[in-house]
Amino acid sequence: MRFGACTWIFGDQPLTDIALRLAAAGGDGLELYGDLAANPPGKVNAALRESGLKVLSLTPENVDLAHPDPQVRQEALQYYHKLLDLAFEVGKPVVCCHGAVGRIRAISTYEEEMNLFVNGVQRIAERAREGGLRIAMEVLNRYEAHLLNTAQEALGFVQRVGADNVGLLLDCFHMNIEEADLRSAMLLAGQRLFLFHAADSNRQAVGRGHTDWPGIMRTLRDVGYAGDVILECTAPGPDPFTPVKGEGWRDTVWVYVEESLRSLRLQQAQLS
Numbered sequence: 402m403r404f405g406a407c408t409w410i411f412g413d414q415p416l417t418d419i420a421l422r423l424a425a426a427g428g429d430g431l432e433l434y435g436d437l438a439a440n441p442p443g444k445v446n447a448a449l450r451e452s453g454l455k456v457l458s459l460t461p462e463n464v465d466l467a468h469p470d471p472q473v474r475q476e477a478l479q480y481y482h483k484l485l486d487l488a489f490e491v492g493k494p495v496v497c498c499h500g501a502v503g504r505i506r507a508i509s510t511y512e513e514e515m516n517l518f519v520n521g522v523q524r525i526a527e528r529a530r531e532g533g534l535r536i537a538m539e540v541l542n543r544y545e546a547h548l549l550n551t552a553q554e555a556l557g558f559v560q561r562v563g564a565d566n567v568g569l570l571l572d573c574f575h576m577n578i579e580e581a582d583l584r585s586a587m588l589l590a591g592q593r594l595f596l597f598h599a600a601d602s603n604r605q606a607v608g609r610g611h612t613d614w615p616g617i618m619r620t621l622r623d624v625g626y627a628g629d630v631i632l633e634c635t636a637p638g639p640d641p642f643t644p645v646k647g648e649g650w651r652d653t654v655w656v657y658v659e660e661s662l663r664s665l666r667l668q669q670a671q672l673s
Contacts, residue, residue, distance in 0.1 A: 402621070403429035404665055405457045406632040406658050407598075410644045411651060416440060420452035426659045427666065430457035432631045433491070435484050437462075442490035449491070457629040458495040458537070458596055459488055465501035466521035467514040467548060474521060481525045489532050495596050495628070496529065497570055498522060499539035500548035503642055507547060518548055519561050526564035537570035537595040542578040545641060551579050552586035559593060568595035572633065573612055577602040583613070587620045594626055599661065600634040604641075606657035607634075607664045618668045632661050 405428050411419050416439075423431060433440060433456050449455065461484055464477035481498070488496050500518060507514050522536065529536055540555045549555045555569050569590045573583065575598075580586040587594065599617075601610030608614065621630075636653040638646030644654065 403629045405430040407432040409434040417448040420448045424452040430455035432458040456491045456494045460497045467518035469509040500546045539570040542575040568593040570596040572598035574600040607661040
């Protein structure tokens with residue numbers, strides 16, 4: 402099991418600076434935010450060489466595969482194709498996929514938009530398979546997205562997509578809101594769990610909320626999880642759609658990342 406952090410949580414900090422500090426903190430790699438203009442393959446690979454890290458996963462910009470407007474969907478599909486191209490160039494990491502973040506209700510109907518979402522992901526999965534890539538559907542809470550809020554919903558979605566290279570991305574913060582029991586959700590995902598995000602119940606560092614982290618780590622072991630754990634904690638403050646929370650926010654995030662890496666590695670060692 403490798404540990405890393407999502408570059409989105411550091412805002413506009415230069416990628417090389419993020420990679421070097423993350424490596425010094427004991428990280429194995431990073432989840433790269435899919436700003437295609439800011440992160441071309443050459444720049445990403447140079448940062449990887451300098452830091453010794455790997456790209457463990459890619460997380461997308463906020464596009465909408467389920468929008469009832471065909472033009473909006475087409476633009477989203479074109480974006481994901483470019484994101485897959487980036488993945489091919491930076492080591493073939495897991496590619497994350499999710500509904501429109503911040504859209505909490507259907508524009509047409511839930512059923513229509515779910516069907517459109519299935520169709521869009523099927524097309525992405527087909528192209529990803531050609532390059533040996535896996536897609537992880539991110540499960541978000543109801544206050545951030547209206548599609549795929551629970552592990553059960555996401556598993557049913559993946560079954561409808563019908564592609565063996567499509568699985569789930571579970572996140573402790575979102576599960577804390579939506580799931581009756583985190584262990585049960587993880588067991589339900591089972592071998593379809595392709596990626597795991599870590600932040601405590603308050604989206605702060607591991608150990609600063611009420612999440613049962615020893616239980617989480619045991620469950621990852623119990624399901625035979627061999628994927629990566631990506632930190633996605635943010636400083637306290639309003640607006641979940643930005644990591645920028647006011648004076649000193651980035652310093653706080655780095656404290657959280659360093660604390661979390663130490664804690665997770667210790668718990669991993671205790672399970673060995």
